[in-house]
Amino acid sequence: MARNAREALYLVVSRRRVSLEEEDHIPTRQLQDGGRRSKNQPAHANAYPAMVTTVDRGRFELLLLDPTRSQTRISAIKARQIGRKGVIVGDNVKVIPTSKDAGRIIAVQPRNTVLRRSADDSNTREKPIVANATQLAAVIATTSPEPNFGLGERAIIAAIDAKLTPLVIATKCDLAAPNNLRDYFEALGVEVLTTVKGQNVDNVAKRLTDQTTVLIGESGVGKSSLVNALVPAAGRETGHVSSATSFGRHTSSSVVAFALPSGGLLIDTPGLRTFGLAHITVKEFETKARNRLNTDSEKFQELLKLVQDLPALRNY
Numbered sequence: 001m002a003r004n005a006r007e008a009l010y011l012v013v014s015r016r017r018v019s020l021e022e023e024d025h026i027p028t029r030q031l032q033d034g035g036r037r038s039k040n041q042p043a044h045a046n047a048y049p050a051m052v053t054t055v056d057r058g059r060f061e062l063l064l065l066d067p068t069r070s071q072t073r074i075s076a077i078k079a080r081q082i083g084r085k086g087v088i089v090g091d092n093v094k095v096i097p098t099s100k101d102a103g104r105i106i107a108v109q110p111r112n113t114v115l116r117r118s119a120d121d122s123n124t125r126e127k128p129i130v131a132n133a134t135q136l137a138a139v140i141a142t143t144s145p146e147p148n149f150g151l152g153e154r155a156i157i158a159a160i161d162a163k164l165t166p167l168v169i170a171t172k173c174d175l176a177a178p179n180n181l182r183d184y185f186e187a188l189g190v191e192v193l194t195t196v197k198g199q200n201v202d203n204v205a206k207r208l209t210d211q212t213t214v215l216i217g218e219s220g221v222g223k224s225s226l227v228n229a230l231v232p233a234a235g236r237e238t239g240h241v242s243s244a245t246s247f248g249r250h251t252s253s254s255v256v257a258f259a260l261p262s263g264g265l266l267i268d269t270p271g272l273r274t275f276g277l278a279h280i281t282v283k284e285f286e287t288k289a290r291n292r293l294n295t296d297s298e299k300f301q302e303l304l305k306l307v308q309d310l311p312a313l314r315n316y
């Protein structure tokens, strides 16, 4: 973090604790933002809409959605009034700037969608991944690591449950042909896009424009490489895949959202080993799949069987 951003954050954190009532009546001089207000005006009147782009141990990076401000990225903490309520990447929030590049989140807007996974199939404790996504792209390499069809299917099931459009992006097509991946997922009614190292990714860019797409896949499949290709300013670190084990190095450790140059958002996530589905119910899944997957296909029957065979923790 830049030094001035860290200092600003320190000032925010070290500010004396105030009661809820006081929070709503912050003196004007603490709003060094230009948004002047009278002493008794509620804080919400000076709040800006923003979107959470990353979360790191109680600290949030936000993209301010106010086109009149020159500074569009700020760090923020949660106001006490939000309590223990979780704030996740993709959340639309209201923030009160406390300096040029820091602020305090005072409200979280209702979510349109929530992509979640559970700790594992027999543990219903949910782990929300992102809010307000419209698409999920299961990123699967043709090789290195070898395709994990099971993880892809699970991500697709979670996408359907969260009312997101599922896609498959087959990476590393310069190393092996994507035919088996394409046949497998197209039979299910899922669109399959392909990428080749060093070639343009216009086919993917076109498909992601004006959508909020979350990338899900194993470590080393090339999620962050794809982000860098689509968002040149992203500068995501990428890692090597071990030639001995064919496993990735779990290079990315946090969920981060980036604005796509042609509109929309792209969300990179850390590599997953498993995708727990204990939160899925069979009936709901069947209903939600109707308009999004080829439910007449044999492949869909296999997918349904996977959901039916999950430990019977759920309310059918």
Ligand SMILES: Nc1nc2c(ncn2[C@@H]2O[C@H](COP(=O)(O)OP(=O)(O)OP(=O)(O)O)[C@@H](O)[C@H]2O)c(=O)[nH]1
Pocket: 171, 172, 173, 174, 175, 195, 196, 197, 217, 218, 219, 220, 221, 222, 223, 224, 225, 226, 237, 238, 239, 240, 241, 248, 249, 250, 251, 252, 253, 269, 270, 271, 272
């Ligand atoms: N040959 C080839 N290599 C690729 C391609 N895409 C990514 N790679 C390589 O695969 C390795 C892993 O890429 P990353 O982008 O770090 O993978 P990731 O999915 O973000 O991995 P985690 O952050 O660990 O989850 C890097 O060495 C990339 O250069 C591709 O299309 N072809």
Ligand SMILES: [Mg+2]
Pocket: 223, 224, 225, 237, 238, 251, 252, 269, 270, 271
């Ligand atoms: Mg990565």
